[in-house]
Amino acid sequence: MPSARETLSGSIVPVVVLDDAGVAPDLVAALAAGGIDTVELTLRTPAGLDAIRSVAGSSSVIGAGTVLTVRQVEEVADAGAAFVVSPGFDDEVVQRSLELGLTVLPGIATPTELQRALKTGLRDVKLFPADRLGGLDMIRALSGPFPGVGFMPSGGVSPANARDYLGHPSVFAISGSWMVQRDLIARGDFDEIARLSAEAVALLAGAEA
Numbered sequence: 676m677p678s679a680r681e682t683l684s685g686s687i688v689p690v691v692v693l694d695d696a697g698v699a700p701d702l703v704a705a706l707a708a709g710g711i712d713t714v715e716l717t718l719r720t721p722a723g724l725d726a727i728r729s730v731a732g733s734s735s736v737i738g739a740g741t742v743l744t745v746r747q748v749e750e751v752a753d754a755g756a757a758f759v760v761s762p763g764f765d766d767e768v769v770q771r772s773l774e775l776g777l778t779v780l781p782g783i784a785t786p787t788e789l790q791r792a793l794k795t796g797l798r799d800v801k802l803f804p805a806d807r808l809g810g811l812d813m814i815r816a817l818s819g820p821f822p823g824v825g826f827m828p829s830g831g832v833s834p835a836n837a838r839d840y841l842g843h844p845s846v847f848a849i850s851g852s853w854m855v856q857r858d859l860i861a862r863g864d865f866d867e868i869a870r871l872s873a874e875a876v877a878l879l880a881g882a883e884a
């Protein structure tokens with residue numbers, strides 16, 4: 676299966692929490708209209724799994740977020756997710772994802788967790804919550820002893836720091852929720868979601884190292 680850096684290279688990955696699975700097609704379309712064609716639909720609400728199922732066949736790359744258990748890995752695989760993201764590192768979640776041919780991106784917050792991830796054969800991880808862990812300084816620090824590791828920072832990424840993150844050679848993608856805020860989705864403001872997405876894409880154009 677493709678590595679996370681192959682699947683998500685240069686991407687802005689919106690972290691989506693949906694209360695109503697029925698809005699998933701409009702949401703994915705709005706993100707795509709703004710130039711964002713990779714979407715992480717989380718399992719934080721009961722709507723998450725149905726949402727994944729409803730858009731898995733679209734032209735965007737659809738992944739599952741907040742995947743915490745082996746059973747959830749199996750459910751999102753069945754729903755058609757292309758990738759799996761977790762807030763933390765769980766060996767069984769990673770192994771099952773790999774067995775099912777899913778790109779998997781576990782969260783890590785310490786060098787110890789990163790070493791555990793490397794032991795499974797992964798070379799890419801999510802740094803979560805990136806801002807609380809020191810942001811770019813933390814990525815610089817980890818890149819010393821772990822030079823081949825790719826990071827996707829998540830947590831506190833915003834238009835104010837996204838360019839700096841993606842400009843670091845070890846950062847292959849960034850993730851955040853600023854363009855998919857729950858209130859925007861709740862009031863169906865897909866134009867604003869598309870506008871914020873286009874703004875993010877424009878901001879990051881040329882930022883990759």
Ligand SMILES: O=C[C@H](O)COP(=O)(O)O
Nearest residue numbers: 690829830831851852853
């Ligand atoms: O749950 C958090 C996600 O990683 C995104 O973080 P954010 O809401 O700070 O952008």
Ligand SMILES: CC(=O)C(=O)O
Nearest residue numbers: 740741742760761762
């Ligand atoms: C935060 C995160 O990584 C997740 O919900 O999957």
